[in-house]
Amino acid sequence: MRLNELTPEQIEEWRKARMDAGRAQYGDAHMQRYGLVDVMEELLDAINIIDLAAERMAAEPECASSVRSLRLSVQLLIGSVRDTDKLLPDRLCSDEQGGERIWWSEQVRYKVCDECGETPARCGCEEAGDDGD
Numbered sequence: 001m002r003l004n005e006l007t008p009e010q011i012e013e014w015r016k017a018r019m020d021a022g023r024a025q026y027g028d029a030h031m032q033r034y035g036l037v038d039v040m041e042e043l044l045d046a047i048n049i050i051d052l053a054a055e056r057m058a059a060e061p062e063c064a065s066s067v068r069s070l071r072l073s074v075q076l077l078i079g080s081v082r083d084t085d086k087l088l089p090d091r092l093c094s095d096e097q098g099g100e101r102i103w104w105s106e107q108v109r110y111k112v113c114d115e116c117g118e119t120p121a122r123c124g125c126e127e128a129g130d131d132g133d
């Protein structure tokens with residue numbers, strides 16, 4: 001089976017099947033996840049997978065070049081995700097149900113507070129005086 005042979009209806013059916021499987025696994029956790037980080041993780045995985053595919057195609061330069069241009073498209077999408085993130089208020093970007101995320105979780109754990117200089121585990125500033133910016 002080849003991807004280019006799929007009809008739009010089949011792709012939509014595929015998407016819904018993945019959504020149903022995701023719902024069964026995660027329920028309503030998305031209401032307390034930072035969804036754009038999930039999107040970012042999928043896009044970074046896509047780049048990694050594209051690089052692996054390019055390795056397989058290394059002996060055929062035209063194919064490798066097509067795969068490289070696909071990589072560029074994914075990089076543009078990453079830029080769009082970051083542009084969208086810039087527009088969102090902090091309250092819609094919390095990640096209580098995000099679980100342990102590769103790399104990201106460590107950055108969040110060790111990021112110090114602008115006000116008190118403490119890591120999130122030790123900082124009490126947010127509850128005290130969040131002015132909502």
Ligand SMILES: [Zn+2]
Pocket residue numbers: 113114115116117118123124125126
């Ligand atoms: Zn603080």
